[in-house]
Amino acid sequence: MDPVVVVHGGGASNISKDRKERVRQGMVRAATEGYNILKQGGTAVDAVEGAVTVLEDDPEFNAGRGSVLNVNGEVEMDASIMDGKDLSTGAVSAVRCIANPIKLARLVMEKTPHCFLTDQGAAKFAASMGIPEIPGEQLVTERSKKHLEKEKQEKGAQKADCQKNLGTVGAVALDSKGNVAYATSTGGIVNKMVGRVGDTPCVGSGGYADNDIGAISTTGHGESILKVNLARLTLFYVEQGKTLEEAANLSLGYMKSRLKGLGGLILLNKTGDWVVKWTSAAMPWAAAKDGKLHSGINLDETTIADLP
Template sequence: MKPVIVVHGGAGRIFKDREEGIRSGVIRAALKGYSILKQGGSALDATEEAVASMEDDPHFNAGCGSVLNENGEVEMDAIIMDGKNLASGAVSAVTCIANPINLARLVMEKTEHMLLTDRGAKLFAKVMDVPEIPGEKLITERSLERWKKKLEADSNPVEFKKEPGTVGAVAIDNEGNVACATSTGGLSNKLVGRVGDSACIGCGGYADNQVGAVSTTGHGESIMKVVLARLLLYHMEQGMSPEKAADTALNYMKTRVGGLGGVIVVSSSGDWAARFSTNQMSWATVKDDQLQYGIHTGELYTSSVSEALGSK
């Protein structure tokens, strides 16, 4: 099986002055994940590394770029899933952790549970020697400005659907195993303790070797109502291509509950798709040593991996 990785940096409105940084960020994440796959590494390792790369990049709403809750604090959600045995680990409402995706994997591999939240996740991180960092280190100037503006304007939550949120990755490795990983800071000015789709299996992501792997992004409450990731894979089980299944699932979410979002998917045969119903979604993929990426609807840039690495 030829390895494939697809990553996304969130669906929603992306301002022109941020496009270059966001595009570079998803390309960097895809190349890091693909490097692991090319060396014979697992899809699980590749997706975790790709997502961790975006958590470390302040351009994205995850890790150090996370938006703030109503109290001006960062609370993050993440999930990772292994398509080989349907094992999954997730964390929600975690604070003072640089890379929630790493903690989610530890939940999967070191506990009998699938999801730890808030105080429990914090205690578990301490037991696992995951370093705690000051909460303010995760707060960017932009996130703080957005928080203040929303407080002043008493913004309508509908607007949240238009903002980019969540990062994710899906991959298939040389052994034919698939995996997904998703991480987010959630909605700006959300209620304390709010948990969205990203930590919920079947919503923020799902991976099954028999079908494929999906990572979602968009309005979390809408995604949860339709269980978007698993819905997409269901359509693939019925014979749809990844692209057709993605469009069908996104259209159902839009017409049924008015939700907008995006998805990335890789099938068990190595076919992939990156689709969205929002204005933009940053994405990048590498297959057969060829890098492809885009942000706007219909946009697709292509280069070789060697060219991409040489320009960095």
């Protein structure tokens, strides 16, 4: 199998010109990291974890270091990962004070009999695994502070808007042995209630991976994605014989018509074909395959370059 990795940087209502190039470079770095891991014989799980870690460490994205803030001005993060080989999965929610929730999610998958740990239990497990605790303020950026202030002025607390708050990062990969995996990570939605959990850590909504079908990572309005099980719904259409493009359009279209929820997804099948689709204004993405790097942010805007 020729290895493939596809990454996304969350849906977006608008990305300012000065941020656009930084966001694009972040996508390129993440896809390149994942692809290099695959080329060096790493597994699909290694690749998606590696790619998402790059994005969690990049303050331009709503995950890890760039996470948006809850109503109290704190960072609470969610993440999940899945191995399509045996459907093993790991997820964490409402975690604080760690740099890379996706690494913790993988440890849940591999070192516990469980699929999902939350809040204090996740924190205790992280400590037992030797994951360093960092001061919460290290994850808070000036942009996130301004974003929270603006949202509070505009909305008042806890009013969800299906058209906004679309930030999540994710990756899907196919390795040389034909195994697929996904990883998704987020800081959630700005000004959320303390303890709010969205679609990202919920397997079947924020992502899914099955060697018999493919792998998917989603982004968008979390409550809408949860209600339609967007990830599994899309793969259900693939199982029914729809093309990747048809499957993505059907599931995103259903979520938009039924709930007015906007979103996006990256989708990969077991033979290495891939597609990126979204209904939000923009979705940064990149894909690496056959030595080529494809990337884009807005509709009908794809750049293709040779991988370094």
